Amino acid sequence: VSATLANLRPVWVIGVGLHRYQRPSPTPYTELGVAAVRAALADAELSWEHVQSAFTGSATTAMALSRLMYRHLGVTGIPMVQVENASASGSSAFRLACIDVAAGVSDVAIAVGVDKPLNLTSPQRAAGTEDLVGDRVLPVTHFALLAARYMHDSGATAEQIAAVAVKNSRNAALHPYAQRPKARSLEEVLAPPQISGVLTRLQCCPIGEGAAAAIVASEGALQWLGVDRSRAIRVRASVLRSETFYGARNFDAALTGETTAEALEEAGVTASDIDIVELHDAFSIEELLYVEEMGLCKPGQAASALQAGEFDIGGRVAINTSGGLLSMGHPIGPTGVGQIAELTTQLRGEAGSRQHPGAQLGVAHMVGIGAVCAVHVLGVD
Amino acid sequence: LRIAAHPRLYDALSEPPMLNGAQCAACGHVSFPPVLLGCEICGATGDELAPTALAAAGQVHSLAEVYVHPSAAELPFTVAEIVLDAGPLIRAMLDPQSDSVQIGDRVVGAWQVTGIDGSGSAVVEPVFVAEMASNTAGPSSDSPTGGQR
Numbered sequence: 001v002s003a004t005l006a007n008l009r010p011v012w013v014i015g016v017g018l019h020r021y022q023r024p025s026p027t028p029y030t031e032l033g034v035a036a037v038r039a040a041l042a043d044a045e046l047s048w049e050h051v052q053s054a055f056t057g058s059a060t061t062a063m064a065l066s067r068l069m070y071r072h073l074g075v076t077g078i079p080m081v082q083v084e085n086a087s088a089s090g091s092s093a094f095r096l097a098c099i100d101v102a103a104g105v106s107d108v109a110i111a112v113g114v115d116k117p118l119n120l121t122s123p124q125r126a127a128g129t130e131d132l133v134g135d136r137v138l139p140v141t142h143f144a145l146l147a148a149r150y151m152h153d154s155g156a157t158a159e160q161i162a163a164v165a166v167k168n169s170r171n172a173a174l175h176p177y178a179q180r181p182k183a184r185s186l187e188e189v190l191a192p193p194q195i196s197g198v199l200t201r202l203q204c205c206p207i208g209e210g211a212a213a214a215i216v217a218s219e220g221a222l223q224w225l226g227v228d229r230s231r232a233i234r235v236r237a238s239v240l241r242s243e244t245f246y247g248a249r250n251f252d253a254a255l256t257g258e259t260t261a262e263a264l265e266e267a268g269v270t271a272s273d274i275d276i277v278e279l280h281d282a283f284s285i286e287e288l289l290y291v292e293e294m295g296l297c298k299p300g301q302a303a304s305a306l307q308a309g310e311f312d313i314g315g316r317v318a319i320n321t322s323g324g325l326l327s328m329g330h331p332i333g334p335t336g337v338g339q340i341a342e343l344t345t346q347l348r349g350e351a352g353s354r355q356h357p358g359a360q361l362g363v364a365h366m367v368g369i370g371a372v373c374a375v376h377v378l379g380v381d
Numbered sequence: 382l383r384i385a386a387h388p389r390l391y392d393a394l395s396e397p398p399m400l401n402g403a404q405c406a407a408c409g410h411v412s413f414p415p416v417l418l419g420c421e422i423c424g425a426t427g428d429e430l431a432p433t434a435l436a437a438a439g440q441v442h443s444l445a446e447v448y449v450h451p452s453a454a455e456l457p458f459t460v461a462e463i464v465l466d467a468g469p470l471i472r473a474m475l476d477p478q479s480d481s482v483q484i485g486d487r488v489v490g491a492w493q494v495t496g497i498d499g500s501g502s503a504v505v506e507p508v509f510v511a512e513m514a515s516n517t518a519g520p521s522s523d524s525p526t527g528g529q530r
Binding site for chain 2: 129132133136137138141144145146147149152193195196245247248
């Protein structure tokens with residue numbers, strides 16, 4: 001019998017912290033990570049000695065980076081491990097921290113995402129795989145191909161796809177840690193340079209550096225640490241899946257649909273219960289594809305729903321209140337943990353000017369090259 | 382004589398171009414690029430996996446014109462996703478002169494010369510052209526893309 005979070009010990013997010021996502025700088029990753037950890041500890045009103053295990057999501061910095069960072073918090077000898085799963089590295093680290101607590105291995109665990117784009121590697125090259133296009137198809141062209149097919153199938157326009165970046169930039173303008181903290185008009189988003197297909201520069205996420213941390217705890221830890229229960233957010237589901245075979249159907253979208261469905265079932269909720277979503281909008285078109293696959297609107301209706309304001313803060317279901325990968329940024333390792341930080345802040349009602357009113361249930365979604373997909377469901381208990 | 386830019390992927394001497402696929406005898410799955418280490422559907426291995434030649438012909442699933450690229454020699458270029466008649470969804474280059482090709486159109490492979498090797502042989506790769514164009518008004522022998530037809 002396989003276990004899920006729903007039939008293991010309850011897990012709560014009790015503290016989150018961020019280091020601003022930013023363009024690559026000379027700042028060492030250790031400073032980025034320690035800043036996020038200290039912020040999460042302060043948020044949870046804990047000290048480092050309380051943390052019993054550490055999972056570090058990282059994909060582009062260096063091997064074995066955990067201890068060189070955590071040593072600046074004091075020696076405790078706790079288990080620590082790097083978790084690499086491409087763009088889903090942070091989400092995977094968070095999942096492992098949750099499982100560690102849910103299984104009773106630890107009562108307080110931390111997931112930290114930290115990265116600098118120092119070592120970008122190619123699994124295809126290592127595998128010796130070849131195809132007819134080689135490196136002529138970069139990620140932007142992968143998604144430009146998806147955009148063209150989506151426009152063909154749904155009748156959506158280039159302007160409607162660009163509107164994703166407009167909305168997410170508006171949200172990021174309210175986020176003090178966003179890499180692109182400027183609200184952009186449709187004209188600005190559509191302005192050259194056009195990179196591939198309909199995708200312009202501002203419809204592609206910036207890859208930078210940063211850090212994010214989330215502390216999870218058991219019911220027992222909540223009690224003996226005296227955690228403020230009104231600020232503790234329950235992790236209702238954690239699902240990680242990998243690509244199967246979908247024929248001509250897009251694998252990122254199909255995998256998103258499968259993984260989200262499994263996570264919602266695990267949480268015992270339906271798509272219509274969701275108030276807020278942080279999803280993998282590395283390229284604008286992804287948001288439209290994924291909200292449809294998640295069941296947040298009917299197939300082919302995402303562009304018109306977006307246009308109608310349904311995905312705005314204050315709309316029917318707020319998508320990427322943080323600004324998403326497009327505007328908050330995508331430093332790889334931190335991104336999935338940063339989504340947890342945003343959901344937690346929103347579900348606590350502490351998001352200030354970007355607060356989605358009445359947020360009770362949130363979903364975090366990342367896909368990673370490979371392909372893998374991680375979906376977490378968080379809720380006010 | 383033609384030399385394949387990627388000998389593992391196609392037979393440069395075939396006419397029209399044929400792609401090197403693989404088929405699994407256990408589950409029937411056809412792959413391109415050829416997967417011979419283990420079937421990506423059922424895990425079959427060894428003699429169950431056999432190379433099979435696939436016609437470079439199919440239907441355009443999607444298209445993207447690339448305007449910015451860090452290492453491309455010539456810009457823009459167009460990448461096509463094509464569902465081959467044999468089944469696999471592949472990505473390939475669209476012939477630069479086939480800019481009228483749309484999603485849903487039938488396309489077929491044609492040899493494009495990408496360079497000349499040390500012995501004077503043409504190095505080729507398959508690009509895709511509209512099926513009608515290839516039958517009636519395909520690139521002439523002095524065009525940049527049709528020199529080896």
